[in-house]
Amino acid sequence: MTQRQLTMCAVGVLLGAWGFLPEFTITMLNYIGLYALVAVGLVMLTGVGGMTSFGQAAFVGLGAYATAWFCTAPAAAALVGLAPTSAALPWIGLVAGLVLSATVAWLLGSVTLRLSGHYLPLGTIAWGLSLYFLFGNLEFLGGHTGIAGLPALSVGGLTLRSVHELGLLTWTVLLLTLWALHNLLDSREGRAIRSLRTGRVMAESMGVDTARYRIKVFVLAALLASLSGWMYAHLQRFVNPTPFNLNIGIEYLFMAVVGGTGHLWGAVLGAALITLMKQYLQDILPSLLGASGNFEVIVFGLLMLLVLQRFSDGLWPSLAQFVSRYLKPAKLANADTPRGLPERQLPERGHVVLSATDVSKRFGGLLANNQVNLNVRSGEIHALIGPNGAGKSTFFNMISGVDDPSSGAVSLLGQDMSGRPSRAYAAAGLSRTFQHVRLLGARSVLDNVALGAHLRGHSAWIASMLRLDRAEEAALITEARHQIERCGLGAQMHETAGSLALGQQRIVEIARALAGQPSVLLLDEPAAGLPHMEKLALARLLMQLRDEGLAILVVEHDMEFVMNIADRVTVLEFGLVIAHGSPAEVQVNPKVLVAYLGGADAELMT
Numbered sequence: 001m002t003q004r005q006l007t008m009c010a011v012g013v014l015l016g017a018w019g020f021l022p023e024f025t026i027t028m029l030n031y032i033g034l035y036a037l038v039a040v041g042l043v044m045l046t047g048v049g050g051m052t053s054f055g056q057a058a059f060v061g062l063g064a065y066a067t068a069w070f071c072t073a074p075a076a077a078a079l080v081g082l083a084p085t086s087a088a089l090p091w092i093g094l095v096a097g098l099v100l101s102a103t104v105a106w107l108l109g110s111v112t113l114r115l116s117g118h119y120l121p122l123g124t125i126a127w128g129l130s131l132y133f134l135f136g137n138l139e140f141l142g143g144h145t146g147i148a149g150l151p152a153l154s155v156g157g158l159t160l161r162s163v164h165e166l167g168l169l170t171w172t173v174l175l176l177t178l179w180a181l182h183n184l185l186d187s188r189e190g191r192a193i194r195s196l197r198t199g200r201v202m203a204e205s206m207g208v209d210t211a212r213y214r215i216k217v218f219v220l221a222a223l224l225a226s227l228s229g230w231m232y233a234h235l236q237r238f239v240n241p242t243p244f245n246l247n248i249g250i251e252y253l254f255m256a257v258v259g260g261t262g263h264l265w266g267a268v269l270g271a272a273l274i275t276l277m278k279q280y281l282q283d284i285l286p287s288l289l290g291a292s293g294n295f296e297v298i299v300f301g302l303l304m305l306l307v308l309q310r311f312s313d314g315l316w317p318s319l320a321q322f323v324s325r326y327l328k329p330a331k332l333a334n335a336d337t338p339r340g341l342p343e344r345q346l347p348e349r350g351h352v353v354l355s356a357t358d359v360s361k362r363f364g365g366l367l368a369n370n371q372v373n374l375n376v377r378s379g380e381i382h383a384l385i386g387p388n389g390a391g392k393s394t395f396f397n398m399i400s401g402v403d404d405p406s407s408g409a410v411s412l413l414g415q416d417m418s419g420r421p422s423r424a425y426a427a428a429g430l431s432r433t434f435q436h437v438r439l440l441g442a443r444s445v446l447d448n449v450a451l452g453a454h455l456r457g458h459s460a461w462i463a464s465m466l467r468l469d470r471a472e473e474a475a476l477i478t479e480a481r482h483q484i485e486r487c488g489l490g491a492q493m494h495e496t497a498g499s500l501a502l503g504q505q506r507i508v509e510i511a512r513a514l515a516g517q518p519s520v521l522l523l524d525e526p527a528a529g530l531p532h533m534e535k536l537a538l539a540r541l542l543m544q545l546r547d548e549g550l551a552i553l554v555v556e557h558d559m560e561f562v563m564n565i566a567d568r569v570t571v572l573e574f575g576l577v578i579a580h581g582s583p584a585e586v587q588v589n590p591k592v593l594v595a596y597l598g599g600a601d602a603e604l605m606t
């Protein structure tokens, strides 16, 4: 049995048993489904996207209150031209709740997501509290008493009065959501989302607008919370502010963390565990201890600590690992026919594609780059060398948009790039690697490299969720495979990038850069840590790329490697260009010899 078949089986069993399960069980399942919907939004936000939110309960409240107001206030019904008893009102309430939540999330997100470190969670606490108090203090929302008398939902003429009926809706929505999010994560857009947590600088260099993706994930999580609030309101037929307070917001986060923040099903597991635990502890503890009181909160807290201590990634990964021993691995093959990717026309050979004019960079009192001038031409390997701390990596950051020069100009294929972000450089045709490798260590080599082709695909989120992106996805994966094989890492394609030797990880970065089909390639110490034979293979690859017309700028310490492949060499020392010319000229330049070896009679190459 494969994992997919197991999931289908479980869903089938649940569906078959549904009618026979007692009302209490179904009620619990209903709540688990509703909580899981919020928690799965948090998995996307926190575990996948790296943004911690304590405030999700407030979005559940927005969804619940929106529908409560439309369904009970005659003025609201009149506003949309419907009778106060119309069965369409809950649906108007749903749309209103989603629009409201998306708008509020967008506004809150544009302010709070700029915050870094612990300021972001603190920000979510602040607006979580504000929205909660807002619900309680608005007269037209019934103040702290709330709004009663919500109608039952009706779907296509069928009124969902019992928990059995409503529960079917809850779980259908939850399962469809899981399917859609699973699809989303398994796509070009998903790769970009996964890079948000630990790889934002890198993702920007691959052309991903990370700020935009962060807001979109934030809005997505808010929409799921709001949807849950809508169903919750029609299950309870009554809303008041209590279920939307900060405590509950923290509980949602617990569900996601205990289940496993990095896994969609972890949300369902976490929601189930916490809902059941709360229920049973409430019943059992007082009789066990012979006294009444909120003991469950204390025990709950202790259990939480225990779980987090023992399973820092949540329970789902351990469970999945256990179950997978008995499952057949899923087939990795993508059966879709790849659709052609856009191809970039390389500039004419010898054409200056990247030019830096008087680029300076000051870090406090240190002038790391001092009026550096450098031109990179297509069909040429240009080496940038210099002792450690000379400012080579700094210069790379200046000419790839990762950092802005203090002064000076950079132009790429004739465009002035001043003040442009690194994703604009990627869009213009520049790809780079990083001296300190920036890969998503837990993802496969294939996944990492496919992110490099991000800008060559166009599928949007909805298309990815509905699996309409498959032809494009197949093309991106085919391209990634091709680049990995070309770089000699075919055997490691499906291994996690973090498990490779550091030298190989650098090669993965090169493959990723090539997947973007650049006109200019910047390589920061690509040969460091590579065994001799692999260095030779890398040199051959770079010369082949040059012959194809690519412009390559390479920083490297291995002089034999550099001098063999470079057409031109620029030497940097203390941020200043001290020499420039062919390898032969540079090797006999007295300034260079002094800089490297401290003596004019020393030889640079041995």
Ligand code: ADP
Pocket (backbone or CB within 6 Å): 363, 366, 368, 386, 387, 388, 389, 390, 391, 392, 393, 394, 395
């Ligand atoms: P290289 O790559 O040639 O070894 P770098 O460009 O990494 O050199 O560093 C050049 C100098 O700038 C070094 O003295 C380094 O300490 C300093 N430097 C680099 N980045 C920063 C930074 N973000 N803040 C302050 N100083 C920096």
Ligand code: MG
Pocket (backbone or CB within 6 Å): 392, 393, 394, 435
């Ligand atoms: Mg460096």
